[in-house]
Amino acid sequence: MPASLRRTMDSPDPAGPGPAPMGGDPIPPAWIRVGTGTGGVAIAERAALGTSARVAAWPADGLAAALAAVDAELERLDQQASRFRADSELSRIHRTPGTVHRLSRGLAEVVYLALAAARWTGGLVDPTVGAALVTLGYDRDFAAIRPGPPAPRPRGGPGLVPGWRSVTMDGCTLGLPEGVCLDFGATAKGLGSDRGAAAAGWALGRGGVLVSLGGDIAVAGQSPLGGWPVAVADSSDPVSGPEDPGAGGPGQVVRLAAGGLATSSVMSRRWQCDGRPVHHIIDPRTGSPAGGPWRTVSVAAASCAEANAAATAAIVAGRDAETFMAGIGLPARLVSHHGIVRLLGGWPGSRGGLLPGLLPSRLPGTAGEQGDRD
Amino acid sequence: MDQQPQDRPTARRLPGPEGPPPGHAGQARADGLRRVRRWSNWTAAALIAATAVTTGYFARASTSAPAPSPAAVIRGAAGQPGTGSAAGPRQPCISVPVATSGGSAVRAQAPVLSCGAGTGVPAAGTGVPAVITTGQWSERGDS
Numbered sequence: 001m002p003a004s005l006r007r008t009m010d011s012p013d014p015a016g017p018g019p020a021p022m023g024g025d026p027i028p029p030a031w032i033r034v035g036t037g038t039g040g041v042a043i044a045e046r047a048a049l050g051t052s053a054r055v056a057a058w059p060a061d062g063l064a065a066a067l068a069a070v071d072a073e074l075e076r077l078d079q080q081a082s083r084f085r086a087d088s089e090l091s092r093i094h095r096t097p098g099t100v101h102r103l104s105r106g107l108a109e110v111v112y113l114a115l116a117a118a119r120w121t122g123g124l125v126d127p128t129v130g131a132a133l134v135t136l137g138y139d140r141d142f143a144a145i146r147p148g149p150p151a152p153r154p155r156g157g158p159g160l161v162p163g164w165r166s167v168t169m170d171g172c173t174l175g176l177p178e179g180v181c182l183d184f185g186a187t188a189k190g191l192g193s194d195r196g197a198a199a200a201g202w203a204l205g206r207g208g209v210l211v212s213l214g215g216d217i218a219v220a221g222q223s224p225l226g227g228w229p230v231a232v233a234d235s236s237d238p239v240s241g242p243e244d245p246g247a248g249g250p251g252q253v254v255r256l257a258a259g260g261l262a263t264s265s266v267m268s269r270r271w272q273c274d275g276r277p278v279h280h281i282i283d284p285r286t287g288s289p290a291g292g293p294w295r296t297v298s299v300a301a302a303s304c305a306e307a308n309a310a311a312t313a314a315i316v317a318g319r320d321a322e323t324f325m326a327g328i329g330l331p332a333r334l335v336s337h338h339g340i341v342r343l344l345g346g347w348p349g350s351r352g353g354l355l356p357g358l359l360p361s362r363l364p365g366t367a368g369e370q371g372d373r374d
Numbered sequence: 375m376d377q378q379p380q381d382r383p384t385a386r387r388l389p390g391p392e393g394p395p396p397g398h399a400g401q402a403r404a405d406g407l408r409r410v411r412r413w414s415n416w417t418a419a420a421l422i423a424a425t426a427v428t429t430g431y432f433a434r435a436s437t438s439a440p441a442p443s444p445a446a447v448i449r450g451a452a453g454q455p456g457t458g459s460a461a462g463p464r465q466p467c468i469s470v471p472v473a474t475s476g477g478s479a480v481r482a483q484a485p486v487l488s489c490g491a492g493t494g495v496p497a498a499g500t501g502v503p504a505v506i507t508t509g510q511w512s513e514r515g516d517s
Contacts, residue, residue, distance in 0.1 A: 040466030056472040059463040207463055212473040225467040233476030253471055263475040298475055 025064035028071055031055075041224065048074050049192060050084070051214030055200065058207045058224060066200035066209050073195040074213075080107040081188050083130060083181075093174070094181060101174045108172040114187050117309035118164035124313035124324070126284035128167060130181030132160040133282060160287040185280060190262050190308030193218035197304075216262040218304035227255030227354050232263065234296040234335045252333070253352040260304025261355065264311035265296040283316050292318025296335040299325075300347070302361035306330075331356050 027033065031044040034054070042060035044067055046053055053074065057066040082088040093101045103111065114127035167182070168175035176182070184191075196211040201220030208221035210228045219228055233251045254261070266281055266289070283290040297314040301307035310330055314321040322344065325332045331347040343349065346356045 041468060041472065043472055054473050058466050210472060212475070215473070215475040217473055217475055222465065225465045228473075229468055229471045231471035231474040231476070233474050251476075261475050265476065296476070 025061065027064050028067050030071070031067050049078055049082070049189065049213060051189070052212075053196075053214075054210075054212040055196070056210040056228070057200065057204060058209075062204040062207055062209075065203040069199040069203035070196040070211055073199045074192060076106060077110075077188065077192045077195065080104060081110045081184050083183055090182060093176065097178070099176055099178060101176060103172045103174050105172060108169065108174070110184055110188060110191060111167070111169055111174060111182070113191055113305055114182070114184050115164055115167060115169065117187050117305070117313075120328075121309060121313035121324070123164060123284055124316040125186035125309050126161060126164045126282075127182045127184055127186075128162050128164055128180055129160075129185075129282040129284055129287070130183035131179070132287040133183055133185075133280065134181060135160060161282070161284045163284070186264075186309050186312040187305050189213045189216045190218070190260060190303070190305035192216075193260060193304040210256075216260070216304050216308050217256065218260040219256055219258060223255075223257040227257035229253055230256050230261060232261075232298045232333060234265065234267070252348075252350065254300075254348050255352070255354045256300065257354060258357045259300065259302045260307045261298065261300045262304055262307035262311050263296060263298040264308070264315050266290065266315060267295050281312055281315050283318075290316045290318065292316070292321070293336045293338075294318070294321050294334050295337045297321065298333040298347075300331045300355040306361065 027044055030046045032046065034043040034045055036043055040060065041056055041058045042063035043054065043056045044063060045055070053070065055063070055066055055070050057063045078085060078088065080089050083090060083094075085091060089104060089107050093103075111127070114125075118126050162177060162180050166177050166180060190213075193211045193213045193216050196213070197209055197218035197220040200209040200211060204221060206221070208219065208223050208228075210217060210219045210230075215233075217228075217230060231251055231253050264281060281290045282288065292315065294315055297311045299307040299310040299314065301310060307330070310325070310328060310332070314325055314332060314334065317324040321334060322342065325334075325344050329345055331345040332343075333347050334342040334344065336342075341350075348355065
């Protein structure tokens with residue numbers, strides 16, 4: 001058993017006397033139980049990684065163990081790869097002069113995954129977009145971004161994205177050119193869900209678990225009958241939309257039995273920069289927020305990280321998104337700025353249904369593999 | 375010098391369908407054959423049972439979770455979904471989303487579990503979107 005999981009399972013329950021209004025073990029204090037109306041499944045959520053985390057587990061009495069395992073994984077990932085934590089490993093690397101850095105195994109996995117996603121998508125997602133995001137003002141936790149006067153910094157541009165090929169990995173040794181700022185926005189949240197689901201599945205030992213990080217979802221173990229029902233939302237209202245899935249965008253309910261499901265949207269994480277609206281999905285070819293006809297793309301894949309990368313790449317691909325998705329052959333749901341929905345690669349029809357199961361993995365090391373990542 | 379046919383020991387006839395020859399050696403041989411046949415039968419039965427179990431296991435593991443059959447839905451509704459049994463906890467049946475995938479920061483809906491309350495799923499949006507389906511590379515065919 002990996003050491004990280006051993007620690008998770010052997011460590012004393014950090015839950016303390018948390019609320020347990022529906023019975024079962026006390027849950028960690030940061031989590032809030034979500035009412036389900038029955039004891040079959042237990043759900044809780046909390047703020048995490050600049051977004052919300054939600055965990056659903058069955059049998060319900062395993063929720064506390066699942067939450068503790070997810071907590072450990074999220075903290076580990078945040079400490080490794082956050083661009084916004086001064087004490088994270090990634091921030092230390094960004095501050096350290098030199099071009100060669102020794103990484104922990106956990107961060108090495110994050111970097112390898114980001115580079116694999118870049119290669120897989122032909123560079124449509126790229127971990128070297130960090131500087132472009134910083135110039136647009138996304139240099140802190142999203143909740144801390146405030147609209148303000150134009151900042152004295154250069155606008156986005158292709159020169160701000162040196163390209164993923166400039167980054168090298170040899171074992172746990174990272175080669176990073178001076179000044180290159182890494183951002184794992186296209187893969188890290190999905191990886192966090194994958195890690196959390198796998199760890200929670202181990203901690204549960206039976207039944208099944210769903211982990212959602214800001215809507216990027218991974219499942220492990222056995223799903224409920226017919227799969228986990230998941231709403232796929234799209235929001236067309238840039239003001240209230242990101243907080244309200246019913247704000248005007250077309251939605252759908254699908255069922256997920258294995259792997260992961262992720263949605264990328266230019267309608268969320270929007271802010272004002274120099275008086276113009278911008279969003280967080282950067283086109284590496286231009287160094288600016290991606291344009292194109294698609295505002296929201298959802299993808300199902302063998303892992304959430306893979307789905308996350310594919311969904312973001314489809315947004316960036318713009319008019320070529322359908323060709324791109326045809327090339328990778330994953331089920332996808334694309335919503336245009338005009339509200340047109342396109343279902344591809346076996347995505348269930350408008351009445352919903354089960355997403356294709358047992359999809360082959362396109363990215364190495366992302367389909368629920370567990371290892372010592374410290 | 376070549377051995378002549380008449381020098382060979384007298385050939386003994388193998389036991390035929392009429393049964394073993396009388397005597398201690400014949401009885402021992404018959405017992406041995408019976409024991410071997412019995413072992414063979416048990417081995418075959420064990421192999422058949424193991425094959426059946428293995429086939430069932432892989433069939434279950436390699437098939438994505440099927441849509442709940444009406445019987446399953448009815449059972450889930452009548453019983454208590456998720457309550458344990460001697461074989462382990464029963465799979466719950468959930469008909470309302472437990473999470474929402476809508477891009478970062480989209481708030482999830484509060485789920486309600488209810489089995490047997492119809493198979494329709496609530497739409498998360500308003501209005502009826504125009505849905506265009508393409509199946510040019512779909513293995514299952516889009517619906």
